Amino acid sequence: MRLLDRLSASLAPAADDDQMVAAAPAQRVRSILRRFWPFARPYRKRWLAGLALAAALPAIEAVEIWLFKSVVDDVLVPADLAALWPLAAAMASLALVGALLSFGDEYIATWVGERFTLSVRAKVFDHLQRLEPDALDKRRHGDVLSRLSGDLHAIETLLLSALAEAVQAAARLIFFVGALFLLSWKLALASLVVIPPLWLAARAFGRLARRAARERRRRSGTVGAVLEEALANTALVQTANAQGREQARLKREAEGASEAELAGMRVAGLFAPVIDMIELAGAILILALGTWALSSGDLTLGGLLAFLAYLSQLYRPLRDLTRLYTSVFEATAGAERVMELLDTQPRVVERPHARELTRATGRLELRGVHFSYDRQALAGASLVVPPGRFVALTGASGAGKSTVAKLAVRFLDPDVGTVHLDGHDVRDLTLASLRRNVALLLQDAPVIDGTIADNVAYGRPDASAEDVRRALAVTGLDLDPATPVGQKGRALSGGQRRRVAMARALLQDAPVLILDEPTAGLDAEAAQALVAPLRAIARDRATLLITHDPVLAQAADEVVVLDGGRVR
């Protein structure tokens, strides 16, 4: 065991002290199977049919080898050509059947695999969309993407090709061992001596392979994260002259990934010759015993050759075990990473009998709300925005203003205290109806990649082109609605992007509107230019304007100040 430990230390991937993406918690194979089985379940019949085809293939191989024995004993040894033709015909038809079976097997496996991946991916994506934005922002998006692609693919490989291979190996074991005993039970018993050393070798190898596979999956996440971050922040990277540093970061992670790959290769590469040696020892033993059996008339020459052929074919699944192991561990590691995503529980959930609020009159109220992230942000904040009123909420940066906005649309729930819409605790309303009634203009005015019109109509895809144009006119944006906004709205100026977001809120026509720093980052002139459209969209609804711009705050009917986690 000491030797094994030392060996595993030298084979294992290098340690990584600065883990950008932490390893997901390890899971038992059984709990992984239990977790993912429901996704494969609808396709179980086809899948079983595929496995049956896979299991039938070794039977064909067994018969083929048996025919080979007949060729030696009935055609070659007596030099009788006439005996060849029926055997040749049998061989040809077997080959044809084998080809059909193997095509069917692979096609079905791929079909089931695609379906399986599709439904797992849909489930994970659905789950991610239920998580509150803060929870998702804590994760590196590149890593999440890698979990949705590479890790899922690894699970698919396990469930389909790897499992088919395992079934095939088991079937081969049964058919071939049966054939061995049919040919000569004494020799067959003798050839079993190689099993214990083979089993030991496979076990030792498995441990190492699992470690390498986990590291490989984790590294693929970090590589994804570095790429995604650098690409999403090209402008920042270039202005900070940080290309070299990003390059180095990618290189470090990519080298880690290839080191993990090599570690896996070393393990597999060492396993193959060990198996070969054990196998060779077995074959030599059988040759010696076989010569004796041949001389004593216990076995024909064809029989001995067939015996050796079966034996070498029997070792094949063992050698394939390397591949099987790799995919099992790759899949386990991938599954761990996918399960970790699925196990992230949303903090905000809709109550079972939540009420559907058709249209609120629009009274937003916070009652003694306490909320803490790591530190306390709100400590007993109370606030009322009556229907139709325009209230400005100001306060220093970090006072908790955006937190109030997030609480109102349930991106967060209060630790203590309640938030009410029309007198209903917002936790008693369906999330959809709450968010239909409370429009939130986020601080950074996010846009999707598309045209201005796509963005304005995002919350109401059924809006007509005329509706869109009218909403844009109110905000005073004099750009063609067909103008593309570019990735993250980078083809628009800050003021233009905010007007697009305002037009979207206007189109949503919610009775409560919350604007989080609608003029943040704009110069005084651009900010001033937004006052008129702001007033226009605030008309006839309860509006909470979060701002620390005094000029903008003056546009409101009432100004309240957030300080020390409370409203003064």
Ligand SMILES: Nc1ncnc2c1ncn2[C@@H]1O[C@H](COP(=O)(O)OP(=O)(O)O)[C@@H](O)[C@H]1O
């Ligand atoms: N996702 C978060 N995780 C941890 N702390 C946060 C998070 N968002 C905000 N905070 C902290 O909570 C406090 C209030 O934040 P915020 O409501 O955004 O303030 P404001 O909008 O008034 O500038 C700040 O101290 C901020 O650092």
Ligand SMILES: [Mg+2]
């Ligand atoms: Mg803020």
